[in-house]
Amino acid sequence: MGTPDDILVAGGLVWNGAVAQGRDSGTITGRDPLTGQIKSEFTPDVETHWFHHRCYRAKATDKYLLYSRTGIEFIDHAAEHWICNHWVRGACHYGIMPCNGLIYAPQHPCACYIEAKLYGFTTLAPPSLTMQPRREVPDAERLTRGPTFGQIANRKSQIENPADWPTFRHDAGRSGAVKTTIQPTGLKRTWSSKLGSKLSTPVVADGKLFVASADDHSVHAIDAETGRPVWSFTAGGRVDSPPTIWQGRALFGSVDGHVYCLSAGDGSLAWRYRAAPEDWRMLAYDQIESLWPVHGSVLVQDGVLYCVAGRSMFVDGGLRMLRLDPKTGRKLSETILDDKDPVTGENLQVHIQTLNMPVALPDILSSDGKYVYMRSLPFDLQGKRKYVSYIPVQEQQGDDLHLFCPTGFLDDSLWHRTYWGYGRAWASGAGGYHKAGRVIPAGRPLVYDDKTVYGYGRLWQYYRWSTPLEFHLFAAKKQPEIVKAGTERKAVKKAGKRVGSRNIPVTRFVPDWSDDISVQINSMVLTDNALFAAGPPDVEDEEQSVKTLLDPGTQKKLAEQSEAFQGNRGALLVAVSRNGGEKLAAYSLDFVPRFDGLIAANGRLYISTLSGDVLCLSNAQGPPLSPAEQVVIAARE
The missing domain is CATH 2.130.10.10 (YVTN repeat-like/Quinoprotein amine dehydrogenase)
Known part of the structure; x- marks a missing residue:
């Protein structure tokens, strides 16, 4: 079981990854688009469970290759670094869409990580430096008393x-x-x-x-x-x-x-x-x-x-x-x-x-x-x-x-x-x-x-x-x-x-x-x-x-x-x-x-x-x- 190998173009190179089958190594290879010469090649720098790539195509942005062996893996090809997100994936056949600085993840029928994985059509944004919720919030701004309070x-x-x-x-x-x-x-x-x-x-x-x-x-x-x-x-x-x-x-x-x-x-x-x-x-x-x-x-x-x-x-x-x-x-x-x-x-x-x-x-x-x-x-x-x-x-x-x-x-x-x-x-x-x-x-x-x-x-x-x-x-x-x-x-x-x-x-x-x-x-x-x-x-x-x-x-x-x-x-x-x-x-x-x-x-x-x-x-x-x-x-x- 698996998916066809994908060819992605990002950062001036043509990329493909050994990710289609569960037994694959995960090695990512970047080649010169004119000569086919290998310019970059690296293996995953994280230890986790690897599944076959989900039943949809991989995507890419200028900075990241977006594979989905388990959820969505952001692969920073310049830093040769993998960021795993097992708690979200895309829909079968279509997958996910990186666009407008966001990740659009349609509804999926997946039973993997079922008590942790997001459901529904979800749009995700990168973390904001200016909009982080406070860990300590004063009770005075959270509690409102109504006309029947204490009665x-x-x-x-x-x-x-x-x-x-x-x-x-x-x-x-x-x-x-x-x-x-x-x-x-x-x-x-x-x-x-x-x-x-x-x-x-x-x-x-x-x-x-x-x-x-x-x-x-x-x-x-x-x-x-x-x-x-x-x-x-x-x-x-x-x-x-x-x-x-x-x-x-x-x-x-x-x-x-x-x-x-x-x-x-x-x-x-x-x-x-x-x-x-x-x-x-x-x-x-x-x-x-x-x-x-x-x-x-x-x-x-x-x-x-x-x-x-x-x-x-x-x-x-x-x-x-x-x-x-x-x-x-x-x-x-x-x-x-x-x-x-x-x-x-x-x-x-x-x-x-x-x-x-x-x-x-x-x-x-x-x-x-x-x-x-x-x-x-x-x-x-x-x-x-x-x-x-x-x-x-x-x-x-x-x-x-x-x-x-x-x-x-x-x-x-x-x-x-x-x-x-x-x-x-x-x-x-x-x-x-x-x-x-x-x-x-x-x-x-x-x-x-x-x-x-x-x-x-x-x-x-x-x-x-x-x-x-x-x-x-x-x-x-x-x-x-x-x-x-x-x-x-x-x-x-x-x-x-x-x-x-x-x-x-x-x-x-x-x-x-x-x-x-x-x-x-x-x-x-x-x-x-x-x-x-x-x-x-x-x-x-x-x-x-x-x-x-x-x-x-x-x-x-x-x-x-x-x-x-x-x-x-x-x-x-x-x-x-x-x-x-x-x-x-x-x-x-x-x-x-x-x-x-x-x-x-x-x-x-x-x-x-x-x-x-x-x-x-x-x-x-x-x-x-x-x-x-x-x-x-x-x-x-």
């Missing part, structure tokens, strides 16, 4: 309602499980409220439902019993996930770089804290955002608010992890997470292991009470990283097992090279992304209780490089038995060249139960008495269709599957038993839940939809939901 009554003595759903995925551990009972049969459409725009998943506490409407920067409060609007608040930028409701306060971050505290009762502002080190803005996803955005769903653990501001440890001075007093907005601590190892001062890229490197991207934070987690990376409760180096995917034992997604909890792309897992480590790369799914409970989405993880994930034989994917609904122990499931052929190489192949064992985790199901599940919630799941209908068996891919009938079915996946054929809601996965009820829906948009609280289900509605389903009142007799839920052998 929200503290509720230390009041026990929070365990049947509420007060934060993203219910609790600090993001379990998706709640202590409430909902009768699976006889569900009714109790109320619906149209808010429009792109809605977050909801939360419910103190008799109200709270939901963020991302693109119009607003947070809405709705009466959880009736669906009537209570209040709405507009922030200074997108709010990408719901607020955390804590002791009468609605706490959330925004891409404007601030953390907000509102009265949960009337939506009035108590305080606002600028988590961003500077009030600098940029264009992002068609709107103006801070250089250091904050996810909407902030973490509150043991009376401390945790959040992270920023886009990557490698840009704009890095990330800022803040600990705030949720009552007053007072800063308790701030940790700068930049591209340097905090102990040695070396660049984080020295910790690369093949196509893996340390976590460098932010996410909605989670906590188990011992650690705070950002993707797979644990911090202590003071904000210090437990470790900096990459943890191999085989090392799934420890006191820091948790639910995480390598591309973030809010990634709703359903990209086949990523999924959620309950464990502590991940493997990146085209040959690595499937490995976690062979050794930990994995799928998308997942929910869990004290002992068991429930999920919708691919069947074990599809945790490999695969075009068709087939899925199952399952339950498995948090640390399930791992067994040998077969073998697969792997190349044997000598001196970087393939000389044959051999069989290697394939493992899988053993589920407690496993169901075939005719639903493409995108949302799930665990209650005391049932597992509820929803999503578009699954209308085609991909395993069979790939055998007759060009058949007109197969093409028609695949088109129907795509239509369903896009939300154009409604959805299905199912309830199964927790212990064995037996079907308890199934309903047809004339709407489609947004990804991870189903929650439960106080004996009711609440759903955010792709069309911008919030709905309440219950056994109490309203028109009954239509039964879905066509839903197939069958136990797998």
Whole structure:
């Protein structure tokens, strides 16, 4: 595997590099354009993992040759020096474009360095000597007090309602499980409220439902019993996930770089804290955002608010992890997470292991009470990283097992090279992304209780490089038995060249139960008495269709599957038993839940939809939901 050799002209010479294949030396050769005489030749002056050149052409400027064996390597041909940037790359075929003093890096489908590599169409500028964010910023310019400051009554003595759903995925551990009972049969459409725009998943506490409407920067409060609007608040930028409701306060971050505290009762502002080190803005996803955005769903653990501001440890001075007093907005601590190892001062890229490197991207934070987690990376409760180096995917034992997604909890792309897992480590790369799914409970989405993880994930034989994917609904122990499931052929190489192949064992985790199901599940919630799941209908068996891919009938079915996946054929809601996965009820829906948009609280289900509605389903009142007799839920052998 590799790419053709490139010829580049820069600095008066014609250059080519031995970089196309992974085994190549990396030697760069510059020749006189008239005579072909070698004028310059040098090898890399850095030690790192070298991959084959990415699937696109190299580029050049007057000063640099821009190769992409791992990310983007800036090769200063005059100084014979390599500068590696493994955390960014270009799109397949086209690659990157150096222009206007900038690097334009289009979206890529690459699974290498997945917890560190930038995503989206990104434009990067060289470091500025005059616009470096301050490392120490006075709190006086960051904290703004609102009209309700100091007026929200503290509720230390009041026990929070365990049947509420007060934060993203219910609790600090993001379990998706709640202590409430909902009768699976006889569900009714109790109320619906149209808010429009792109809605977050909801939360419910103190008799109200709270939901963020991302693109119009607003947070809405709705009466959880009736669906009537209570209040709405507009922030200074997108709010990408719901607020955390804590002791009468609605706490959330925004891409404007601030953390907000509102009265949960009337939506009035108590305080606002600028988590961003500077009030600098940029264009992002068609709107103006801070250089250091904050996810909407902030973490509150043991009376401390945790959040992270920023886009990557490698840009704009890095990330800022803040600990705030949720009552007053007072800063308790701030940790700068930049591209340097905090102990040695070396660049984080020295910790690369093949196509893996340390976590460098932010996410909605989670906590188990011992650690705070950002993707797979644990911090202590003071904000210090437990470790900096990459943890191999085989090392799934420890006191820091948790639910995480390598591309973030809010990634709703359903990209086949990523999924959620309950464990502590991940493997990146085209040959690595499937490995976690062979050794930990994995799928998308997942929910869990004290002992068991429930999920919708691919069947074990599809945790490999695969075009068709087939899925199952399952339950498995948090640390399930791992067994040998077969073998697969792997190349044997000598001196970087393939000389044959051999069989290697394939493992899988053993589920407690496993169901075939005719639903493409995108949302799930665990209650005391049932597992509820929803999503578009699954209308085609991909395993069979790939055998007759060009058949007109197969093409028609695949088109129907795509239509369903896009939300154009409604959805299905199912309830199964927790212990064995037996079907308890199934309903047809004339709407489609947004990804991870189903929650439960106080004996009711609440759903955010792709069309911008919030709905309440219950056994109490309203028109009954239509039964879905066509839903197939069958136990797998």
